[in-house]
Amino acid sequence: MSKESVNNESDAELEPTIDDVETAEADAAVDDKKESKTPAKLTEKERIARSKEIAAKARGKESAASRRRARHEAQKEANAKAEKAKRDSMTKAQLRYSQPKTHNVDDDQNPVWFKPIMFGFLLLGLLWILVYYLSSAKLPVAELGDWNLLVGIGISLVGFLMMTNWK
The missing domain is CATH 4.10.860 (DNA Excision Repair, Uvrb; Chain A)
Incomplete structure (x- = not known):
């Protein structure tokens, strides 16, 4: 055997075949699916809520749970802003007396x-x-x-x- 034929054979082994590419793509798809799966330790209610959210996303709509979550977050932000504004207008004495009492x-x-x-x-x-x-x-x-x-x-x-x- 000549050196060129040996090099050509080793190069052929290094080049991926169509089967190798398809196998790699299939493995990548399986890995993506594994990452997107929900954890197995969800309760029945959590799994139902998760499936409803997925179905709503597929329809292009927002689920009721995500709307509630968004409203709740917006309400928390509004309350925090109002509390901050209220505290900014207080004197030090008012702040001292408005602090919640620590209770042992x-x-x-x-x-x-x-x-x-x-x-x-x-x-x-x-x-x-x-x-x-x-x-x-x-x-x-x-x-x-x-x-x-x-x-x-x-x-x-x-x-x-x-x-x-x-x-």
């Missing part, structure tokens, strides 16, 4: 011991009064006599007062 969630919670103590006072006062009546004024403290009622009511009152701060 932990401040709203009672300590763990609060409820048991509160219900304990309520039950203790009730039991004090029940024992007084059932023992015919001999218990809990015989020397107090009828003042035992006041003690029982006072203990229950502490529980009721704690209840006003229960969160």
Whole structure:
């Protein structure tokens, strides 16, 4: 074999054939389709909405969802502009007092011991009064006599007062 025939054979191997070009174009088309596909993790509603948008685009119309989205975005922009204009006209003192208050969630919670103590006072006062009546004024403290009622009511009152701060 001569050098020229070897070079011609190697050049022929490097030149793409029609089959190679068609295969490459088909692979590119498949890759484009894969990229345009929606993610597989869409919910049923999302898939339906997506198909409606695609159908509306194909008809040359805008879908209701995209119109709503556009209206919502326009409303947000208008609100932002109005808020900015309002803030620009305020003094520093007005701005300071118009800032939203930071609210700590932990401040709203009672300590763990609060409820048991509160219900304990309520039950203790009730039991004090029940024992007084059932023992015919001999218990809990015989020397107090009828003042035992006041003690029982006072203990229950502490529980009721704690209840006003229960969160």
